[in-house]
Amino acid sequence: MNKKSLAVFFGGMSSEHDISCLSAATVVDGLDRSKYDIVLVGITRTGCWLPVRDVSSIRDGSWRQSLASAVLLPDAGERSLLVTEENGTTRKIRVDVAFPVLHGRFGEDGTIQGLFELAKIPYVGCGVAASAVCMDKLYAKALVNELGIAQARHVAFTLKELRNGEAYAQAKVEAAFGYPVFVKPTDGGSSYGVSRVDRREDLFAALLEAASEGTRVMVEEAIVGRELECAVLSTPEGTKASGVGEIRAAAEFYDFEAKYENPASETDTQPVLPEGKEEEIRRDALKIFNAVGGYGMARVDFFLEKDTERVVFNEVNTIPGFTSISMYPMLWRAAGMPLGELLDRLVDSAFYR
Numbered sequence: 001m002n003k004k005s006l007a008v009f010f011g012g013m014s015s016e017h018d019i020s021c022l023s024a025a026t027v028v029d030g031l032d033r034s035k036y037d038i039v040l041v042g043i044t045r046t047g048c049w050l051p052v053r054d055v056s057s058i059r060d061g062s063w064r065q066s067l068a069s070a071v072l073l074p075d076a077g078e079r080s081l082l083v084t085e086e087n088g089t090t091r092k093i094r095v096d097v098a099f100p101v102l103h104g105r106f107g108e109d110g111t112i113q114g115l116f117e118l119a120k121i122p123y124v125g126c127g128v129a130a131s132a133v134c135m136d137k138l139y140a141k142a143l144v145n146e147l148g149i150a151q152a153r154h155v156a157f158t159l160k161e162l163r164n165g166e167a168y169a170q171a172k173v174e175a176a177f178g179y180p181v182f183v184k185p186t187d188g189g190s191s192y193g194v195s196r197v198d199r200r201e202d203l204f205a206a207l208l209e210a211a212s213e214g215t216r217v218m219v220e221e222a223i224v225g226r227e228l229e230c231a232v233l234s235t236p237e238g239t240k241a242s243g244v245g246e247i248r249a250a251a252e253f254y255d256f257e258a259k260y261e262n263p264a265s266e267t268d269t270q271p272v273l274p275e276g277k278e279e280e281i282r283r284d285a286l287k288i289f290n291a292v293g294g295y296g297m298a299r300v301d302f303f304l305e306k307d308t309e310r311v312v313f314n315e316v317n318t319i320p321g322f323t324s325i326s327m328y329p330m331l332w333r334a335a336g337m338p339l340g341e342l343l344d345r346l347v348d349s350a351f352y353r
């Protein structure tokens with residue numbers, strides 16, 4: 001069998017740039033080199049596309065120093081990266097399949113997927129529309145609402161609306177529900193711009209902080225309960241849901257620090273759940289994946305509400321983390337699928353979309 005030329009895209013112009021680099025290092029190490037010729041394309045925070053030599057330069061960050069460029073041609077007749085070396089010479093590298101390991105805006109939101117569509121290059125993961133829908137929590141909530149699956153009540157603000165000031169924002173939120181609330185950008189990730197607000201005096205500052213991370217902001221009633229996640233994967237035999245994993249944040253909530261920097265935060269792939277809840281969450285994850293038009297992979301996140309035992313939808317991540325502490329690969333490993341096999345399946349799924 002011929003080796004496939006597989007291009008991994010990482011970094012990107014989002015606040016989750018660093019997390020993407022961690023995810024990419026895990027993915028690249030996990031790919032079977034007897035099957036793939038791996039080409040690495042790093043996208044800087046300012047949006048420059050650079051050819052990257054090896055995974056160690058991803059780990060130490062030195063990839064950003066390259067003076068060459070590697071851009072994906074939108075021309076469907078080419079299906080290639082155009083590499084321009086430091087000395088100005090150019091060459092093309094054929095791309096059989098693209099693996100975007102990008103989190104957040106300009107990577108997980110349908111934009112780069114649109115470029116892959118134009119170039120007619122098969123790619124891993126959700127298509128343009130599903131990516132865009134899941135990147136914006138308000139659109140995802142609207143679709144999930146149709147399914148009758150519970151979710152936190154919310155109110156949304158446009159950035160322009162926030163100019164009406166503090167009293168306006170407080171009144172709008174308080175007309176809907178009481179404190180504590182969660183304030184977040186509608187299209188953020190990795191908990192950037194997310195805060196818990198316990199009293200009205202702190203609401204507006206939280207809204208402004210969220211506004212710096214997103215194109216709209218939302219306020220949700222706080223759900224008291226456990227955080228549970230389910231991984232979804234497209235296979236030739238149909239869409240599969242993994243078991244359910246639990247996040248136990250070593251903080252008031254799973255903020256950025258608790259996610260990536262606090263070793264006391266725990267992930268558990270075999271949590272003990274009340275009777276029937278694992279099945280309910282797996283079923284809901286598949287329903288939600290289908291409702292948003294998902295393809296390839298996604299991680300669907302829920303709460304299990306403490307007092308009511310309601311399963312409450314939180315969000316869908318169409319390019320879930322692949323860092324060493326990330327639930328998506330962990331859940332598949334727990335289901336008997338090691339990383340290399342998971343990556344093979346993801347790459348294969350790009351070809352039978």
Ligand SMILES: Nc1ncnc2c1ncn2[C@@H]1O[C@H](COP(=O)(O)OP(=O)(O)O)[C@@H](O)[C@H]1O
Nearest residue numbers: 152182188189190191192220221222223253254
């Ligand atoms: N409505 C809510 N009730 C309780 N906790 C919440 C709520 N919304 C968010 N959180 C907490 O904040 C974290 C990040 O919020 P999330 O909506 O998942 O944003 P992100 O896309 O940045 O991961 C969650 O993992 C959870 O710990």
Ligand SMILES: [Mg+2]
Nearest residue numbers: 190191301315
């Ligand atoms: Mg989340």
